[in-house]
Amino acid sequence: xxxxxxxxxxxxxxxxxxxxxxxxxxxxxxxxxxxxxxxxxxxxxxxxxxxxxxxxxxxxxxxxxxxxxxxxxxxxxxxxxxxxxxxxxxxxxxxxxxxxxxxxxxxxxxxxxxxxxxxxxxxxxxxxxxxxxxxxxxxxxxxxxxxxxxxxxxxxxxxxxxxxxxxxxxxxxxxxxxxxxxxxxxxxxxxxxxxxxxxxxxxxxxxxxxxxxxxxxxxxxxxxxxxxxxxxxxxxxxxxxxxxxxxxxxxxxxxxxxxxxxxxxxxxxxxxxxxxxxxxxxxxxxxxxxxxxxxxxxxxxxxxxxxxxxxxxxxxxxxxxxxxxxxxxxxxxxxxxxxxxxxxxxxxxxxxxxxxxxxxxxxxxxxxxxxxxxxxxxxxxxxxxxxxxxxxxxxxxxxxxxxxxxxxxxxxxxxxxxxxxxxxxxxxxxxxxxxxxxxxxxxxxxxxxxxxxxxxxxxxxxxxxxxxxxxxxxxxxxxxxxxxxxxxxxxxxxxxxxx
Amino acid sequence: xxxxxxxxxxxxxxxxxxxxxxxxxxxxxxxxxxxxxxxxxxxxxxxxxxxxxxxxxxxxxxxxxxxxxxxxxxxxxxxxxxxxxxxxxxxxxxxxxxxxxxxxxxxxxxxxxxxxxxxxxxxxxxxxxxxxxxxxxxxxxxxxxxxxxxxxxxxxxxxxxxxxxxxxxxxxxxxxxxxxxxxxxxxxxxxxxxxxxxxxxxxxxxxxxxxxxxxxxxxxxxxxxxxxxxxxxxxxxxxxxxxxxxxxxxxxxxxxxxxxxxxxxxxxxxxxxxxxxxxxxxxxxxxxxxxxxxxxxxxxxxxxxxxxxxxxxxxxxxxxxxxxxxxxxxxxxxxxxxxxxxxxxxxxxxxxxxxxxxxxxxxxxxxxxxxxxxxxxxxxxxxxxxxxxxxxxxxxxxxxxxxxxxxxxxxxxxxxxxxxxxxxxxxxxxxxxxxxxxxxxxxxxxxxxxxxxxxxxxxxxxxxxxxxxxxxxxxxxxxxxxxxxxxxxxxxxxxxxxx
Numbered sequence: 001x002x003x004x005x006x007x008x009x010x011x012x013x014x015x016x017x018x019x020x021x022x023x024x025x026x027x028x029x030x031x032x033x034x035x036x037x038x039x040x041x042x043x044x045x046x047x048x049x050x051x052x053x054x055x056x057x058x059x060x061x062x063x064x065x066x067x068x069x070x071x072x073x074x075x076x077x078x079x080x081x082x083x084x085x086x087x088x089x090x091x092x093x094x095x096x097x098x099x100x101x102x103x104x105x106x107x108x109x110x111x112x113x114x115x116x117x118x119x120x121x122x123x124x125x126x127x128x129x130x131x132x133x134x135x136x137x138x139x140x141x142x143x144x145x146x147x148x149x150x151x152x153x154x155x156x157x158x159x160x161x162x163x164x165x166x167x168x169x170x171x172x173x174x175x176x177x178x179x180x181x182x183x184x185x186x187x188x189x190x191x192x193x194x195x196x197x198x199x200x201x202x203x204x205x206x207x208x209x210x211x212x213x214x215x216x217x218x219x220x221x222x223x224x225x226x227x228x229x230x231x232x233x234x235x236x237x238x239x240x241x242x243x244x245x246x247x248x249x250x251x252x253x254x255x256x257x258x259x260x261x262x263x264x265x266x267x268x269x270x271x272x273x274x275x276x277x278x279x280x281x282x283x284x285x286x287x288x289x290x291x292x293x294x295x296x297x298x299x300x301x302x303x304x305x306x307x308x309x310x311x312x313x314x315x316x317x318x319x320x321x322x323x324x325x326x327x328x329x330x331x332x333x334x335x336x337x338x339x340x341x342x343x344x345x346x347x348x349x350x351x352x353x354x355x356x357x358x359x360x361x362x363x364x365x366x367x368x369x370x371x372x373x374x375x376x377x378x379x380x381x382x383x384x385x386x387x388x389x390x391x392x393x394x395x396x397x398x399x400x401x402x403x404x405x406x407x408x409x410x411x412x413x414x415x416x417x418x419x420x421x422x423x424x425x426x427x428x429x430x431x432x433x434x435x436x437x438x439x440x441x442x443x444x445x446x447x448x449x450x451x452x453x454x455x456x457x458x459x460x461x462x463x464x465x466x467x468x469x470x471x472x473x474x475x476x477x478x479x480x481x482x483x484x485x486x487x488x489x490x491x492x493x494x495x496x497x498x499x
Numbered sequence: 500x501x502x503x504x505x506x507x508x509x510x511x512x513x514x515x516x517x518x519x520x521x522x523x524x525x526x527x528x529x530x531x532x533x534x535x536x537x538x539x540x541x542x543x544x545x546x547x548x549x550x551x552x553x554x555x556x557x558x559x560x561x562x563x564x565x566x567x568x569x570x571x572x573x574x575x576x577x578x579x580x581x582x583x584x585x586x587x588x589x590x591x592x593x594x595x596x597x598x599x600x601x602x603x604x605x606x607x608x609x610x611x612x613x614x615x616x617x618x619x620x621x622x623x624x625x626x627x628x629x630x631x632x633x634x635x636x637x638x639x640x641x642x643x644x645x646x647x648x649x650x651x652x653x654x655x656x657x658x659x660x661x662x663x664x665x666x667x668x669x670x671x672x673x674x675x676x677x678x679x680x681x682x683x684x685x686x687x688x689x690x691x692x693x694x695x696x697x698x699x700x701x702x703x704x705x706x707x708x709x710x711x712x713x714x715x716x717x718x719x720x721x722x723x724x725x726x727x728x729x730x731x732x733x734x735x736x737x738x739x740x741x742x743x744x745x746x747x748x749x750x751x752x753x754x755x756x757x758x759x760x761x762x763x764x765x766x767x768x769x770x771x772x773x774x775x776x777x778x779x780x781x782x783x784x785x786x787x788x789x790x791x792x793x794x795x796x797x798x799x800x801x802x803x804x805x806x807x808x809x810x811x812x813x814x815x816x817x818x819x820x821x822x823x824x825x826x827x828x829x830x831x832x833x834x835x836x837x838x839x840x841x842x843x844x845x846x847x848x849x850x851x852x853x854x855x856x857x858x859x860x861x862x863x864x865x866x867x868x869x870x871x872x873x874x875x876x877x878x879x880x881x882x883x884x885x886x887x888x889x890x891x892x893x894x895x896x897x898x899x900x901x902x903x904x905x906x907x908x909x910x911x912x913x914x915x916x917x918x919x920x921x922x923x924x925x926x927x928x929x930x931x932x933x934x935x936x937x938x939x940x941x942x943x944x945x946x947x948x949x950x951x952x953x954x955x956x957x958x959x960x961x962x963x964x965x966x967x968x969x970x971x972x973x974x975x976x977x978x979x980x981x982x983x984x985x986x987x988x989x990x991x992x993x994x995x996x997x998x
Contacts, residue, residue: 119858120755163699174699176707177676192947198856198889198925202932202943203971204716204952205662205675208707212699229757256619258728300799357697359618390697426697433701444701448691452959453703459954472702 006052006435007099008477011469014081014100018057021078025060025102028070035059044085044103048150049093049436051352051406056083056097061105065191065221068104072219073189075102081468082187084215086127086155091353092434094162094214098468104219106157112136113222121180121197122225126157130164133225142227145172148430149341157220163212165430167263167337170388171296172228174430176211183222184210187461197224209456214432214471217460231296234262235306236330239318240287244268245364247289250316251387252360254293257312259305263294264388265337268367271344271382271395275336278343283336284320291318291387292337340384341395348397351382352409355431356420357390366423370394373415377408381416391429392420418443433471441471442478450475505551505934506598507976510968513580513599517556520577524559524601527569534558543584543602547649548592548935550851550905555582555596560604564690564720567603571718572688574601580967581686583714585626585654590852591933593661593713597967603718605656611635612721620679620696621724625656629663632724641726644671647929648840656719662711664929666762666836669887670795673929675710677725683709683717686960696723708955713931714966716959730795733761734805735829738817739786743767744863746788749815750886751859753792756811758804762793763887764836767866770843770881770894774835777842782835783819790817790886791836839883840894847896850881851908854930855919856889865922869893872914876907880915890928891919917942932970940970941977949974 025034035041036058046053057080062068075082081101088095097103109125112133116122117140122133130151133144147166148154154164159175160182172178181195195207210217241247247266254261267275269288276283284290291313295305306323313321324330336343344351358366367383374381374396382395394416398409417427417440427433427440441450453472458464473481524533534540535557545552556579561567574581580600587594596602608624611632615621616639621632629650632643646665647653653663658674659681671677680694694706709716740746746765753760766774768787775782783789790812794804805822812820823829835842843850857865866882873880873895881894893915897908916926916939926932926939940949952971957963972980 118751118755118860163704165699176704186947186951190947192945192951194948196925197858197923198928202711202925202927202936202940203948204712204955205704205707205710206948206951206955208675208704209955211704212701213703217703229755231757252617256617256728258730298800298803300803301797304797304799357699359696361617424696426695426699426701428701429697429699437701441701446691448685448689449693449702449705452685452691452705455958456703456705456708456955459958460951 007469008474010474010476012100014079016057016078016080016100021074021080022058024074025058025071028067028074029060030063030067033061033063033067035061044088044097044105047085047088047090047093047095049091049096049434051400052093052096052435054097054099056103057100059103059105061108063108065185068219068221069185069189069191071102071104072185072187075465076187076189076463079463079465081465083467084157084161084219086158087129087153089150089154090158090162090434091355091431092428092436094432094434094470095158096435106155109221115140117142119197120227122227124156124223124225126220126223127155130154130156130159137227141230143230144225145178145228146175149338156223156225160211160220160223161213161215162432163430165391167265167386169430170264170386171260171262176208178226179207179211179223180226181224182207182210182220184218184220186218187463187465192218212432214434215467216457216471217466231262233299233302234294234296234330235302236324236333237293237306237309237313238322238333239291239293239313240284240320241289241291241317242287242319244289244367246317247291248360248363248387250291250313250318253312253316254309255388257308259308261293261309261388262296263292265292266290266385266387267337267340268383270380271340271384272336274343274347274382275340278346279335279339281332281336287319292333337384344382344395344397349399349401352396352398352413354394354396354413354416355429356392356417356425356427357429358392358420358423358425360387360390362423362425366392366419369419370416373419374412377412379405379408379412381412386429389429390425414440435470438471438473439477439481441473442481447475450478506968507973509973509975511599513578515556515577515579515599520573520579521557523573524557524570527566527573528559529562529566532560532562532566534560543587543596543604546584546587546589546592546594548590548595548933550899551592551595551934553596553598555602556599558602558604560607562607564684567718567720568684568688568690570601570603571684571686574964575686575688575962578962578964580964582966583656583660583718585657586628586652588649588653589657589661589933590854590930591927591935593931593933593969594657595934605654608720614639616641618696619726621726623655623722623724625719625722626654629653629655629658636726640729642729643724644677644727645674648837655722655724659710659719659722660712660714661931662929664890666764666885668929669763669885670759670761671727675707678706678710678722679725680723681706681709681719682721683719685717686962686964691717711931713933713970715956715970716965730761732798732801733793733795733829734801735823735832736792736805736808736812737821737832738790738792738812739783739819740788740790740816741786741818743788743866745816746790747859747862747886749790749812749817752811752815753808754887756807758807760792760808760887761795762791763885764791765789765884765886766836766839767882769879770839770883771835773842773846773881774839777845778834778838780831780835786818791832836883843881843894843896848898848900851895851897851912853893853895853912853915854928855891855916855924855926856928857891857919857922857924859886859889861922861924865891865918868918869915872918873911876911878904878907878911880911885928888928889924913939934969937970937972938976938980940972941980946974949977
């Protein structure tokens with residue numbers, strides 16, 4: 001188990017007398033709704049960040065909102081930490097259990113309560129899978145836009161918790177831009193309604209605050225989502241570049257023309273090769289980078305944008321430009337990108353997928369530095385990139401069975417995140433902080449901001465029982481990690497001198 | 500001065516020993532930077548909600564961030580409330596002074612620090628006028644999208660505080676969707692940086708929280724904004740309807756086709772007549788409602804959308820459809836709508852502009868009820884409507900010199916806001932809560948949500964010194980107002996029974 005980012009002493013300070021808690025929970029939960037024996041709890045010991053494992057003290061599997069409410073009230077009274085889990089696909093350890101805590105598994109909340117085509121909304125329980133919403137909306141010609149690559153499995157409650165993105169978030173926004181309202185239980189078990197279907201909600205913007213809060217402010221028990229009409233037309237272009245920097249310039253040029261593609265993805269040479277070997281998508285394996293650009297809208301709009309995008313690609317030295325001629329070819333262009341992660345899984349026993357953002361213009365520099373950092377640790381890194389919004393996913397290749405390689409991969413990952421902050425980016429684009437990147441939060445934020453996060457957390461959860469030890473580092477942790485004083489590429493607060 | 504919504508006893512609980520505060524502030528502020536004499540303070544006694552007047556205890560006019568910081572530290576120590584003011588155009592009394600407090604006037608922070616055309620951002624001080632940003636960006640072919648009707652005067656700091664909208668927010672979003680980062684001073688005078696130019700910011704979403712927080716969480720001292728490229732083409736259509744309901748259906752049909760117009764505005768018969776009498780825009784004064792629809796984008800995109808919009812208008816019984824033939828005609832179509840408020844000012848000694856949101860399909864019912872409510876109080880109401888996003892602006896006509904008419908107008912306004920909540924809308928679309936709608940917040944929110952707002956407020960401002968008495972009602976106030984238990988058209992939390 002990696003040591004660098006696990007729970008610290010202050011995160012496991014809870015003193016739980018488990019027997020009375022079990023007795024109380026048994027009265028609240030249905031038969032088989034409370035898992036006490038170790039073999040049963042073992043099934044929940046990790047999430048999508050599989051290198052981290054932690055047995056929970058107990059697992060609760062409620063079936064009604066009243067039962068969740070009862071569980072929370074009981075845990076609040078007894079001082080038991082609570083970690084909420086949907087499908088358990090978090091890549092940052094967001095739903096990794098707490099050793100002294102109850103794991104609240106919401107898998108049974110998988111009901112789509114309502115699809116209203118006229119209002120273009122869906123109202124769903126938190127355990128509903130992301131893709132299931134689009135499937136249910138499809139007969140009405142509607143879909144739910146955010147599409148994280150785990151969309152077949154990940155649940156909407158977790159999407160809210162991590163503010164999930166996906167290939168199409170460049171044009172259609174993150175989860176926060178596609179959710180209208182949530183019903184949330186506080187740690188005390190009180191039900192609150194946050195947001196509405198109206199333009200703007202009066203009062204403080206608790207809806208945005210809830211997004212990306214990683215289960216630390218409350219338990220989401222219902223989500224009302226925006227549905228969008230299916231675009232009339234889609235088109236996909238694929239361009240090859242002899243160097244990554246030119247590709248980066250092409251991306252900047254497309255955005256600068258005011259075109260917001262539905263997707264704009266880049267892969268480096270190693271990623272192209274791995275994907276091509278795996279799915280035979282006809283990718284240009286001679287290229288240093290390929291760019292996949294999806295356009296959507298009305299026929300005229302797409303035709304117009306296609307002309308402009310082709311010009312940008314040509315102007316910035318694309319060595320080859322392919323335009324999909326039909327649905328099959330469109331699917332083929334995407335196939336390699338969509339299979340990039342499993343493709344990398346074929347060429348390396350293990351890989352560690354990082355997630356950071358950078359200003360687009362820093363792309364070439366950052367890729368060069370990533371390659372240097374990896375070489376220092378005798379590892380290789382393959383890069384896929386949500387190019388339009390500057391969200392980089394380096395996949396660090398390693399072999400967990402070779403002593404020291406996991407630690408080396410983690411060191412490379414941490415150095416990459418710090419690099420992202422140095423060039424003016426952030427330590428997470430869409431995977432969240434969880435336990436994985438909690439140390440790097442000390443690099444991203446100054447003490448004042450971290451204190452503000454803690455104060456808000458306490459305003460929702462005074463006793464600190466919801467997902468303790470995640471997302472917001474303690475100042476002790478930062479002191480030990482040896483925080484860097486860098487914020488968005490600047491020294492802290494030079495503006496006081498400048499203004 | 501209207502009595503129904505003014506400061507309550509608990510809002511004016513501060514015990515300020517003013518002489519030592521004056522002595523301390525004189526050392527911090529420049530010459531003429533501290534206004535103590537009554538005539539000088541008088542200039543700040545109201546904002547855009549002109550019916551409410553309140554002299555502040557002191558006025559501070561700092562010129563540097565260090566000076567603001569010094570003022571805040573001093574007030575924090577001495578327990579002096581602070582109300583921040585930009586241009587003072589708030590329509591809800593957001594910057595109305597506190598009788599025991601310091602008014603912090605940021606008019607001198609009017610510098611555009613940076614326009615970066617490549618990154619498509621502007622970095623500005625909080626006192627910069629909204630329109631000045633677009634003017635400064637224009638040479639680069641860029642503009643700042645949110646355009647509240649006060650854009651010539653209102654300042655960007657206030658836009659953040661109220662999460663300002665405007666005619667174009669249907670397509671381009673509210674202020675929160677167009678701001679990337681803010682620098683904020685806490686009440687203790689600590690400088691924090693919130694947000695970044697990256698896709699998503701790790702940690703809790705303090706940036707969204709700051710928007711619409713009405714100066715209650717901190718003092719914004721710098722704003723980094725997104726700039727957009729000017730659209731290549733614009734087109735404006737104007738349609739007449741013989742009844743409002745048909746117009747509402749046409750709006751729903753346009754949105755349902757997946758078209759997001761740049762603007763989609765409706766005016767009722769009384770508003771049409773007032774506007775036509777004032778600016779002779781050639782409006783159809785025989786119509787019960789007109790709909791003005793602006794489309795923007797590339798030539799092909801606009802042509803495409805125009806065809807679809809015309810079909811929607813025809814299908815829903817438009818009695819007349821006009822398409823602007825050139826720039827002059829486009830400007831003429833807009834002229835009446837843009838002059839609607841002053842036009843109404845010509846036909847009535849006073850008017851009270853309300854701001855609520857409703858589900859679009861409730862439009863006809865809500866207009867009928869507004870007319871009934873007004874008649875009960877012997878008043879008339881004229882309606883303009885951001886139809887695309889359901890944001891209604893009823894203008895209640897009254898004569899402040901006639902005894903009882905102001906109170907009657909306020910009663911009508913309050914009843915309209917409660918009506919908005921009853922049909923599933925909200926008490927504010929874009930003007931904020933301030934003091935004006937603070938009672939109606941008790942209708943919008945249940946106790947649990949109001950308590951959560953207070954807890955977050957306390958997490959930023961423990962002593963409650965920033966803009967006390969605004970935006971978030973005390974539970975005492977709600978008890979006295981006689982809160983209704985209605986949330987989004989539902990009784991509170993029926994879902995507990997339903998789920």
